[in-house]
Amino acid sequence: MSARDLDDGASLALRVRRRLLGDRLAGASLAVLLGVALACLVGPLLTGHPYDRIYYDYPRTPPSLALYPRPGTVEPALARLAFRMRVRAEDVAVGPDAVRLTLAADGPVDARVLTYFARSDLFGAARVLARSGDGTRLTVEAPLRRTRFLAGTDGLGRDLLTRTLAGGRVSLALGLMATAVALGIGVAYGAAAGYLGGRADAVMMRLVDILYALPFVFFVIMLVVFFGRSVGLIFLAVGAVEWLDMARIVRAEAMAIRRQDYVRAAEALGLTTAAILRRHVVPNTLGPVVAFAALLVPRVILLESFLSFLGLGVQEPMTSWGVLIADGARSIETSPWMLLVPACALVATLMALTLLGEGLADALDPRGPR
Structure with missing residues (x-):
């Protein structure tokens, strides 16, 4: 990489940082996300309850600050x-x-x-x-064994706060890893297809259409049959599909960018296709890409919830926000806290990701914030 490329990268990072620091809403969203991630990382170690410990005398215990037993x-x-x-x-x-x-x-x-x-x-x-x-x-x-259940317990008597924090580890890790795969494959594939155009673009996008036509659930079932159930399998299944939307979004942006004067000037100067993609096409697609990536994380979390509901996702005693919400929905009339606690964690994360994605889209827009 040349010194000019390093200067361009440094100036882009400096501009993004300056715009993000000026966006209070995006900064607050980033703080919420960091807080949720930190709580999920160290929280289960501080609650005093193992995530898989069953308290047979405390099933469906309501949340309380008081010590049990009463x-x-x-x-x-x-x-x-x-x-x-x-x-x-x-x-x-x-x-x-x-x-x-x-x-x-x-x-x-x-x-x-x-x-x-x-x-x-x-x-x-x-x-x-x-x-x-x-x-x-x-x-x-x-x-007397004094214990406290700040968020109550589930139907089996397991501490709901600990399980929500432990489930957040799985949901966030799965969402971030699948999003990273979608970014890595989708951005490169879509930028190449959109910039090259013509027959190369037609062949590449027909392959995307073929992959779209494959039934996702059938694909997951086949993977489970051959490789068994595991969190890594969910990551593989979701990551193998979610990059398709990213590729289409980047392709549309790349097709518009390749007609810009600065791209034509770069071609006239003799820059290679890889250099043009790296220095001009991909950086100018980061705005919509980051906004979509921020929305892709909750989408992956909800998709994992659907797979777990079908019995193809996270298995007991492990859990995730999707599994906890599905369990809470079945007990909402008798134990509403079983739904509210993981749902509040998921909603807070989704809102923070959405607002941060909008802030990053504005910060990465070369035309300036909207």
Whole structure:
């Protein structure tokens, strides 16, 4: 690359940066995206809940800042435990950090039944404080397991905040990787077809039309049959299709650009086709390309949701925003937070991507911001 190319690249980057810094809406959108990405990256490590941990005592728990278990739920939980242990819970005293009670039965109480406390999500390992002479009554104490569900739990009792953040990793990674593939293939293919024109353009675009005619779902099913289900397979399937729209958009822009005077001057100076594409055609298509790329990320996320709904996408215990929204939609009447939490994360990301795409389109427009 020549020194002039480096200067052109530096001036383009400087101009884009200056325009973006002057666009407050685009800057706020970029801050939101960085915040969402950072939360999805480190958030699951800070919530205190593994994304696949099932709390059997907390299914469909509403969001709350308070600690669980609530005072009114301890005694019913003890009654359920006593029923499973085939004893009676008597003289229950619930403290701030522990619960004390007497386990009574018609015959001697086996101390091994205390393991039920440790298996519960509400209590820790219990210890015997006193035993009656005939062994029919045990006074025990068990610590309370305090936990918090800021965004509630899902139908199985898994922390929804942790699963939303962990699902954001999958959705954002898939959206960014598929968009990168679409940009890499679509921009190069469309720019070459639009600039070359004639028979080369006709042959290249007929190939695009043939790929458009292939049924996408059938293509994914065939990949699953031969290679099995995986996140990498989704990336391959989506990336192999989404570049087609990008190629058409870039081709239309390239066909208009090749008639400009500066392109004809470059041809008259003897620049090669590759140099003209690199220095004149591709840079002048970046505005609509970036705007489309910003919209392609949410489109890929929604497409992944559709594949997961069909059972061809992300599989349990892994999750994604699409899977969580599909699960929440089925429980919206009884547990609306299961839909609202991942939907709010997705909507915030989509709006930020859209506004940032518009800001980048204006910044990359050689005619200046609109």
